[in-house]
Amino acid sequence: MTSPFTRDAAQPRFLLLIAILFISYLCVAIPLAVVPVHVTQRLGFANAWAGLAVGAAFLSTIVSRGWAGRLTDRRGAKGAAMCGLSLYAGGAFLCLAAGFSILSPLAAFVVLLVGRLLVGVGESLVGVSVIGWGIGLVGPSRSGKVLAWVGASIYGALAIGGPVGLVLYQQVGFAWTMAVSALLPCIGLLAIGMLTGIEPHPEAERPSYWSVIGTIWWYGLIVCLQGIGFAAIGAFFVLYFLHENWPLAGLGFTAFGGGFVLMRLCFGNFPDRFGGLPVAIVSLAIETVGQLLIWSANDPALALAGAFLTGLGCSMIFPAMGREVVHLVPPHLRATALGGFSAFQDLAYGMTGPLAGLLADRTGYGNVFLVGGVAAASGFGIALALRQRMLARQ
Template identity: 70%
Template sequence: MSLPSNPSTPSTQPAPDASSARHPAQGRLLLLAAVLFISYLCVGMSLPVVPIFVTGQLGLGNVWAGLGVGIAFLSTVLTRAHAGTLSDSRGAKVAAGRGLAFYMAGALISLVAGLPGLSPWTAFAVLIVGRLLIGLGESLVAVGVIGWGIGLVGPARSGQVLALVGAAIYGALAVGGPIGLALFERFGFAGAMGIGAVLPGLGLLAIWRLAGVAAHPGAQRPSFWRVVGSIGWHGAVVCLQGIGFAAIGAFFTLHFMDRGWGHAGLGLTAFGSGFVLVRVLFGHLPDRVGGLPVAIASLAVETVGQVLIWRATDPLLALAGAFLTGLGCSMIFPAMGREVVRLVQPHLRGAALGGFSAFQDVAYGLTGPLAGLLADRAGYGNVFLIGAGAAAVGLVIALGLRRSQGAALSA
């Protein structure tokens, strides 16, 4: 069942100057992106470290390593409805601030898992609690910052906001992986998590005196699931594209170590570099040419990148595949998110974007443990074959949406 479209947002392509002229709130938007970058290092630093900690230090298997990574994303899925409703009703600043506090709490609890004297299973249980809180923090911060940014510059620039937010997140992933591994080698798991807890605190200080945007406390709202149903196919596309990134985040380092290749920490760097490069150079494209054409081209590139990792016979080819995957994944979320913003009214925007983001979280949460099972039986390389297949299915769905959109416009 479709929701009424946002009457303030045109159903055709935006005006050419919608993304070219500098908006007066651009400086505050950039500050929000910087806060997101700094705080998301808490996540980026932990992604390559958690699997090594679980398999190496705790002596548990790949499935548990995948669960240690993926449980944070599952937590994010389960709390997207809360984050979207809170952002709509109490304001995006409230959601972002609470999320930063949960980031800090989750990192500090994860720190305890790395302290000496705990049994492996006790340490793993403590780690899971910390990862759950980090997932809640991610849900609140991402939805809050996106809603805050769109509230500052308007829905006509929603693609630009989503592109900038993604550049901050994946930029943090690009540098967070090597930083996390370096801190792990120098200070151990507890030390790496302790430094990760400081960074969201800096974000809280940065937004403390920053003005928020208006909330919609009294507006009538349909159920969260009705909102999600109206954007289901758009969400399916970002879910399928997210499998490739989740495979890189959870198993690229272990894949390199299994092959005896050096520079394992550069996988996320290669991915993030490609991701940020496209966001910086082409972040305006969804607002300029439409979301679906951008998503279709991007999914094709991601498919090629995943195939290249799967077939790689040396580390340079695998890193090139990670870079191509980053190029492909970069614009899919903002491209499809722009389409979602056009489908809903302003007072439902937080809930819609929360539900939309949850589709990607599902990919991140389930890929870790399921790919761990596959890695145990068929090797790490075949995990990336699954990523390639998922991206190809997403491409088919996006082509179908594009065809349906064209038929609706010509009717």
């Protein structure tokens, strides 16, 4: 398989940036598997509270995406990325404190929630700055590939972080698991200091943030609907397996992430080659099948197959729609637009946790994935309508 980038001076810098993102994003991935278990089994709270603890990071990411994009456009990607990595580490240390037995369950939950909120702001800064930095390095004509590789790095970390987090939790407990999580962005901070940043655009004229959102919101809505399926797996797949007394609970993240990364590595050039909407239409159809397979599964093998298909389906939707967004705005608004675009996906992640937790408490875990399937099918319908409208204009 050929490299997705030409052999120029920017390629090694971009690949190093991707490696730093992978290592640091394990700080986000490791807690996803263990926070729901810790909240429900150790602190004694209901599934809705576990969903809130997971979703809090995504909620704070939503709120901070616009600010993160404007900061990256005005001040430069390197500074924004370093700020985000610092917040990763600080949030993980607070989550570590929530594992101490000297705290009451309520106090531990509050500390955990604050830590998760900080991690969410850090994720906003790191995600937007790395995407903007990568496009600045290799050019907007390869924006789909940049988004694909950034996503492969993130979801590769998710695939590894899930089982690693559960093993650490079982062997050394919650606090030490969070200590490992806090160390990883510190390594990223040391590595990113070796890279040269890209030029910011501090003086360019800028429309309002909401004006930018008005330009891109249909594409954002598609990734929002897509994100519900992943959020359902992230918050409740492990608990679903534990409730059913099925083995291999930690492999749900691995199955999802394996399908996700496989798709990115093999077909990462498809949005740039065929256009974003055709790729999204096929991908959303696959995600719908995957979510419905988890919902209807009567054994762990079928549920894991559904997680794998969900990973295949989710994989190319964000870069496909992100490619369209990049070409809708001028360069000095790129990070701002991508920040707003990413917030739609964060909205899905943040809402799904607590709302799906309430649904799981009342109707069981399986119906959470039925909702994910319906959401993906709705995204499929919107993408198909946008594609037909585009063809009618040609």
